[in-house]
Amino acid sequence: MRVTRRPTPTAAAALPLPLDVRLMNGVAAGVFVIAALTLLAAGVLWLTRAPFFAIRAVQIDGDLARNSVPTIRANAMPKLRGQFFSLDLARTRAAFESVPWVRRAVVRRVWPDRLAVQLEEHRPVALWQPEDERNPLLVNSFGEIFEANVGDVEDDRLPVLAGPSDKARENAAAMWSLLRRLQPLLAAQDLQLRRLSLSARGSWRGETEEGQVIEFGRGSEDEVVARSEQFVRTLSQVTGRYRRPLLSADLRHTDGYALRLDGVATVTPATTEAR
Known part of the structure; x- marks a missing residue:
């Protein structure tokens, strides 16, 4: 007896779908993915703004001499x-860096609800006097001008x-x-450098606590220091004479x-050209 095999329903279903059906399925899948991503983004946004992730504590550390923690918080x-x-x-x-006397702040998050803040304060070492004779500003140990009382x-x-005020910070x-290098040199001759000025033409001038004026001239820091070292080495010989x-x-x-002593004018040694 002969048996005839007929196509099964599965084989018929394996036939390619029409183009419009495939396109509709692709669009539906794309819409589903976009909707899922939108919901995910909305969930993340809500999560990041949820009140139970509010900052509940701020830990402030650092060597604070000019500020107190309550002042910084306020x-x-x-x-x-x-x-x-x-x-x-x-x-x-x-x-935090806008708080008076604060030079630098390092801020980091500490899970789950804290901030850790490390502060560095300015350490004043000099005054900066503007050309227009306004109230002086302060200079810190890094040579930076800052504003404070x-x-x-x-x-x-x-x-x-x-x-010159146009390049004050530089x-x-x-x-x-330069001042840090000149002060110990001159102190060896009991000259306490009180003021250091730079002219618009780049010439350096110093004034001591006793009112003596020292014209250092123009040049790089090393050149000014070299001239000052020569001056210091021989000054006591001239004043002693x-x-x-x-x-x-x-x-x-x-x-x-050239020196001007009280009642005496002298040049040592012979000079030929001024800077």
């Missing part, structure tokens, strides 16, 4: 926006730096660097320097 906290996930760390850092500084004998760093106190010194000469 100044910076009202400027913070967002919670643990949405908080902008750059803006948060700027909020000068009256809060206990040391009323800070040295003064003065130079000049302050260079002047503080004449036994007169120093009034001023001019180091702008190629082969030596």
Whole structure:
């Protein structure tokens, strides 16, 4: 007996679908994926703004001499926006650095609801006197000019730096660097450098606690220091010879320097050209 095999329903279903049906299925799948991603993004956004992720504690550390923790909180906290996930760390850092006397702030998140803030304060080492004779600003140990209440500084004998206002921040760093090298040199001759000025033409000038004026001349930091070292090495020989106190010194000469002593004017050694 002969048996005839007929096509099964599965074989018939394997035939390709019409193009319009496949296109409709693809569109439906795409819409589903977009909807799922939209829901996921909305869920993440809601999660990041949920109140149970609010910042509940701010830990402030650092060597604080000019500020107290309550003062810093009162100044910076009202400027913070967002919670643990949405908080902008750059803006948060700027909020803490806007507090008077704060030079630098490092901010990081601490799971699940805290901020850790490490602060560095300015350490005043000099005053910056603007050309227009406005109230002086302060210079920190990095040679940076910053604004704070000068009256809060206990040391009323800070040295003064003065130079062209259009390059104040650039000049302050260079002047503080030179001052640190000149002070110990001159102190060896009992000359306490009180003021260091830079003219618009780039010439350096110093004034001591006793009012003596020293014209250092133009040049790089190393050139000015080299002339000052020569001056310091021989100054006591000249003042000892004449036994007169120093009034001023001019180091702008190629082969030596000129001195003005009380009642005496001298040049040592012979000079040929002024800087």
